[in-house]
Amino acid sequence: MGRRNEVQNPGATAWIWYGNGKGEFRRAVFQQGFGFHEARVADLDGDGRMDVLSKPYIWKTPRVDVWLQVAR
DSSP states (O other): OBOTTSOOOTTOEEEEEEEOSSSOEEEEEEEESOOEEEEEEEOSSSSSSOEEEEEESBTTOOOOEEEOOOOO
């Protein structure tokens, strides 16, 4: 975990892995250049779609990050 005065890793990449129930997975890039960890996937707004909640990678940063999946 980085300290508050350190620059986040611009090469940071987060993926979501989609399983087909047969042991096979497809990887999709979720976010790039944004350091975070300990993310959780859940339906945060009750719309039936999975959203992502995480905390920042930078130590003692006073926030949480929420990515809501929206309908297209």
